[in-house]
Amino acid sequence: MSFSAREMALDSVPPGSVLAAELRDAQGAVLLPKGASVTEATLLSLRRRGIEALVVLVEQADDPEREAASRQEIEQQLRHLFRLAGDEAPARQLLQMIREYRGRRPA
Amino acid sequence: MTNALEPWRLDLDTLIRQVDSLPALPAVVVELIESVDDEDADADLLASKISRDQALVARMLRVANSSFYGLQGKVTSIHDAIVVLGLRGVRTLATAAAATACFSSRGLAGSFDYRAFWAHGISVALCARAIARRLRVSEENAFTAGLLHDIGRLVLAARFPRHFDAVVEHRRREDCLLVDAEVALLGIDHARIGRALTERWHFSPLISAAIAGHHQSEQAELRSLTHLVHVADGIVHALALSGGRHDIVPPISPVSWNAVNLDREDFLEIFAEVEVQFEDVCDLLIS
Numbered sequence: 001m002s003f004s005a006r007e008m009a010l011d012s013v014p015p016g017s018v019l020a021a022e023l024r025d026a027q028g029a030v031l032l033p034k035g036a037s038v039t040e041a042t043l044l045s046l047r048r049r050g051i052e053a054l055v056v057l058v059e060q061a062d063d064p065e066r067e068a069a070s071r072q073e074i075e076q077q078l079r080h081l082f083r084l085a086g087d088e089a090p091a092r093q094l095l096q097m098i099r100e101y102r103g104r105r106p107a
Numbered sequence: 108m109t110n111a112l113e114p115w116r117l118d119l120d121t122l123i124r125q126v127d128s129l130p131a132l133p134a135v136v137v138e139l140i141e142s143v144d145d146e147d148a149d150a151d152l153l154a155s156k157i158s159r160d161q162a163l164v165a166r167m168l169r170v171a172n173s174s175f176y177g178l179q180g181k182v183t184s185i186h187d188a189i190v191v192l193g194l195r196g197v198r199t200l201a202t203a204a205a206a207t208a209c210f211s212s213r214g215l216a217g218s219f220d221y222r223a224f225w226a227h228g229i230s231v232a233l234c235a236r237a238i239a240r241r242l243r244v245s246e247e248n249a250f251t252a253g254l255l256h257d258i259g260r261l262v263l264a265a266r267f268p269r270h271f272d273a274v275v276e277h278r279r280r281e282d283c284l285l286v287d288a289e290v291a292l293l294g295i296d297h298a299r300i301g302r303a304l305t306e307r308w309h310f311s312p313l314i315s316a317a318i319a320g321h322h323q324s325e326q327a328e329l330r331s332l333t334h335l336v337h338v339a340d341g342i343v344h345a346l347a348l349s350g351g352r353h354d355i356v357p358p359i360s361p362v363s364w365n366a367v368n369l370d371r372e373d374f375l376e377i378f379a380e381v382e383v384q385f386e387d388v389c390d391l392l393i394s
Contacts, residue, residue, distance in 0.1 A: 007351055028212075028222045053352050081347060084284055085356040090341070090364035094356070097371060098345045101378045 003057040010052055015040040017056040025049065074102045115273050115292040119303075122295065125266040126303045129209065133160050136205040137309050139198045150194060154185045157201065166204035167197075199247040203232075203254055206308075210261050216268035218275040224261060226349035226385075228254045233384045234339035237377045241369060242335070251310075252317040252336050259300030259318075260285075284357050286322050298322050325362040334363035346378060348385055 005020030016037060023032040023046075031049070032038070038046075038054065046054070058070075078099055085091035131137075135156040158164060164185055171182040171192065182188050189197050212221040235253030239246045264271045270293060278288035289296040302319035310318075317332040321340060327333035337360060347354040369377075 007347075009352070024222070026220045026222070077347075077352075080352075081345065081354055082356045084282075084358070085341075086358040088358065088361055090338075090359035090361055091356065093364075094341060094345050094359060094374075097374050098378070101375055 003059060005055050006058045007053050007055045008058075010043065010047055010054060013038065013043060013054050013056055015043060017054070017058075019054065020057045021055045023051070023054065025051075071103055074099070078102070115270055117267065117270060117293045117295050119295065119299075122300055123303050126262060126300065126307055129262065129266075129304065129307070132202075132205050132209070132308050133163060135160060136163075136201050139194075139201050140309060140311065150189045151186070153194070153197075154189055157185045157197075162208065163201065163204055166208065167200045170200055170204065195245075195247045199250050202251050206255055206258070210265055214265065214268075215261075216264040216271035216275075218272045219261075219264035219268075223349050224257070224264075227343065228257060230343045230346075230348040230381060230385050231256055231336065231339045234342050234377060234381045235335050237380050238335050238339055238367060238369065241373055241377075242367070244330075244332075244335070248311070248314060248332055249335055249339075252314045252332050253339055255301070255305070255314075256318050256321050256336050256340060257297060257301070258304055259297030259302075262300050262304055263289075263297060284355060286357070296322065322357070325360045327363075329366055331366075334360075334366035337363040338367045342374075342377065343381070346382060348382065 008017075016039070019032055019034055019036045019038065022030050022034045023036075024030055031046070031051070032042070036042075038056075078095060082091060082095050085095070132140075135153070138156070139153065157167070167185065167188065168182060171188050182191055185197070188200065192200065207225065215221060232250045232253035235249035236246045239249035260271075263274075274285065274288045274292050277283075277292050278285050281288065281291075283291075286296050286298070298319050298321055302315055305315040305318050313332050316327070317336045320327050320331075320333040321336045324331075324333045324337035341356060341359040343349070344354050344356045
């Protein structure tokens with residue numbers, strides 16, 4: 001079983017998750033070190049501090065269902081990221097290459 | 108609607124007056140920048156001049172010894188740095204160290220994220236350098252232009268903090284690009300402000316043009332550094348390196364895309380290269 005770092009919206013981080021990178025606030029102060037595991041209470045206090053997302057370790061999906069779910073999540077993030085990029089060829093090509101890079105195995 | 112926007116208009120003269128009141132780069136950095144094409148520049152003389160600015164030396168050595176240059180712990184003096192990195196490398200290093208030091212992280216607009224700003228600059232610098240290497244053009248110029256391409260935004264946050272906050276709020280409300288929010292509210296964008304600053308700092312016209320033109324790159328000449336910075340900026344946003352969930356990929360000019368003209372394998376390599384280097388370099392220039 002392998003793990004990889006993924007940025008997740010705070011609301012979808014399951015309690016007990018492990019941070020893949022240290023968490024800093026907008027001023028650069030370290031809130032939590034890399035490797036910290038976040039409890040329900042931590043998540044609540046982070047929400048109060050206005051933190052919207054965390055980079056946590058997630059299990060690399062081994063079964064096809066999870067793989068599809070993670071591909072779908074990547075796809076959603078990419079669509080959000082590219083929403084103002086227009087539909088000229090460069091943005092489309094870049095999107096396709098980033099998709100390939102993120103998913104390793106293109107859908 | 109026009110009336111509601113009117114109070115935020117900024118005219119160029121006001122802006123330039125503010126830019127001119129910003130700190131100048133240390134004289135030795137200006138000298139380094141000007142000596143770029145001078146192969147006979149006296150390295151020893153420059154080293155002794157740089158050495159008089161101890162804060163600058165400290166910053167430069169920290170970066171020189173980072174994994175970014177792959178020379179961990181080997182560079183202990185500016186003289187070493189010149190031997191190892193060459194005069195061009197030292198020039199980039201000094202420019203980066205001095206430019207980042209000109210702006211403190213205090214007293215900026217409330218909505219300005221100092222760390223994310225430099226993180227973005229550094230990632231575009233790394234990406235522009237990675238592209239430059241493959242195109243066999245100056246990596247040093249690409250790095251400097253990439254690092255400072257959004258410097259006008261920092262000027263705005265430092266000298267017009269309320270304007271800056273209003274632009275950020277407008278962007279959030281309209282869900283548009285920050286540069287479009289600037290034009291809508293201020294009537295001027297950070298690229299133009301950046302140009303004013305690079306002129307005050309006597310940057311080479313090449314770098315000045317790339318900073319000024321990175322959002323309207325289709326007007327640039329075919330072999331211009333502007334295309335490189337424009338494409339690098341797009342890639343870094345697409346990798347969501349510095350903005351995370353707040354990143355937005357801007358439209359990418361077909362003219363610039365074709366001017367850079369790399370193939371798929373190159374791009375995939377560049378993505379990985381930039382992501383790995385980014386982690387290592389980020390703390391160095393900022394903290």
